[in-house]
Amino acid sequence: MEQTKPDTRAIASIHVAEQQIARWHAAQIRDFARFVECRPPGRPGIKLADGAPEEVAAALNMSIRTAINRILEADYIVRRLPATLNALEQGIIDFARTRATCQVTRGLSDEDALKVENAVLAYGPHATYQEYRRALRRQAMKVDPEAAERKRKQKQEQRDVVTRKAEDGSAKIVATLLASEAESMYDVLNHFAHKAKSPDDTRTLAQRRADVLLDLIVGKHMQRVRANINVTVPLTTLIGLNNQPGELSEYGPITAEQCRALAKNGVLRRLITDDFGKVLDVSPYRYASQGLAERIKMRDRTCRQPGCRVPGRKCDVYTLSKKKDGRRRRLREQDYLLLCKRHRLMYARAKGWVLAQPEPGRVIFVTPTEQVRQNVAEPYEEPAA
Ligand SMILES: [Zn+2]
Numbered sequence: 001m002e003q004t005k006p007d008t009r010a011i012a013s014i015h016v017a018e019q020q021i022a023r024w025h026a027a028q029i030r031d032f033a034r035f036v037e038c039r040p041p042g043r044p045g046i047k048l049a050d051g052a053p054e055e056v057a058a059a060l061n062m063s064i065r066t067a068i069n070r071i072l073e074a075d076y077i078v079r080r081l082p083a084t085l086n087a088l089e090q091g092i093i094d095f096a097r098t099r100a101t102c103q104v105t106r107g108l109s110d111e112d113a114l115k116v117e118n119a120v121l122a123y124g125p126h127a128t129y130q131e132y133r134r135a136l137r138r139q140a141m142k143v144d145p146e147a148a149e150r151k152r153k154q155k156q157e158q159r160d161v162v163t164r165k166a167e168d169g170s171a172k173i174v175a176t177l178l179a180s181e182a183e184s185m186y187d188v189l190n191h192f193a194h195k196a197k198s199p200d201d202t203r204t205l206a207q208r209r210a211d212v213l214l215d216l217i218v219g220k221h222m223q224r225v226r227a228n229i230n231v232t233v234p235l236t237t238l239i240g241l242n243n244q245p246g247e248l249s250e251y252g253p254i255t256a257e258q259c260r261a262l263a264k265n266g267v268l269r270r271l272i273t274d275d276f277g278k279v280l281d282v283s284p285y286r287y288a289s290q291g292l293a294e295r296i297k298m299r300d301r302t303c304r305q306p307g308c309r310v311p312g313r314k315c316d317v318y319t320l321s322k323k324k325d326g327r328r329r330r331l332r333e334q335d336y337l338l339l340c341k342r343h344r345l346m347y348a349r350a351k352g353w354v355l356a357q358p359e360p361g362r363v364i365f366v367t368p369t370e371q372v373r374q375n376v377a378e379p380y381e382e383p384a385a
Pocket of ligand 1: 303304305341342
């Protein structure tokens with residue numbers, strides 16, 4: 001028997017693996033849809049049952065937003081794109097192409113969505129992902145020429161400004177606008193950036209654009225509006241003894257120099273932490289007083305639900321059971337934790353979740369399918385050596 005060459009074997013094996021991956025994706029999509037079926041929404045006006053995305057997030061270690069998207073996407077594929085799901089199952093197309101079909105057909109009727117997937121699948125996977133996507137868009141425009149216009153209007157309704165944090169101490173502001181509006185904004189920015197140039201100005205045009213935008217919105221030297229930010233700085237950093245990083249709430253660690261610059265114009269509030277960076281000094285309040293609430297917010301920083309990143313300022317202090325053996329007891333720091341509105345409501349509505357906080361900042365969650373997750377509030381400093 002003729003021996004197959006190693007490179008030929010490798011390619012064949014890569015190809016088989018790719019088909020297997022596609023099959024597994026298809027199986028997972030069906031499982032997601034099955035899970036949704038087991039958990040019908042318990043009240044009107046919601047697509048997913050209370051707590052269902054939270055369980056997926058706990059199982060797959062992902063954010064709740066991602067879990068919601070994955071579940072809804074799978075549900076959509078099973079209901080509306082049977083041919084695409086079949087092709088994925090047979091390893092003809094991959095998960096990326098399946099997702100693209102989802103995105104492109106979203107604004108179409110059920111019937112038109114079927115027409116688009118069948119027309120594109122008739123030519124197989126196409127040479128590349130980009131080509132497959134272009135074919136999808138072409139077919140979508142063919143079956144519903146007004147869809148593009150509807151999409152444009154929809155985008156206009158979704159106009160928004162968001163921040164995208166980077167890990168290098170910077171962040172981006174991203175505005176979703178109509179193309180024409182974005183162009184005219186950018187024009188105005190460029191106009192001012194050019195005008196701001198003086199003979200001894202060494203800034204680049206790009207830097208002046210960024211400075212102009214900041215000045216227009218926040219005012220020169222940030223004096224127009226007093227922004228409300230929380231910065232936690234070790235005392236040793238503040239007085240310049242060392243360069244331990246501080247922490248900007250909702251962002252994370254920032255450099256010592258940035259801390260000192262912010263502290264110059266800011267109002268300082270003292271927060272005592274121990275050698276492990278844990279917030280200290282807690283007295284046994286019966287109810288979450290303003291002071292204790294502030295301390296819990298400083299300790300937890302975001303909603304404690306695994307996968308949820310809602311910042312502390314949008315959360316409330318949630319009190320674990322006030323009663324033991326039917327009697328009210330004194331509450332301690334570990335009886336409180338931060339939860340966002342969605343998750344306070346979830347614990348009120350969804351059955352089968354168990355919450356416990358054996359020590360301040362360490363929360364144990366048990367889901368209705370008996371997954372156990374632990375969520376520990378991040379310390380402010382690395383433990384002292
Ligand atoms: Zn939450």
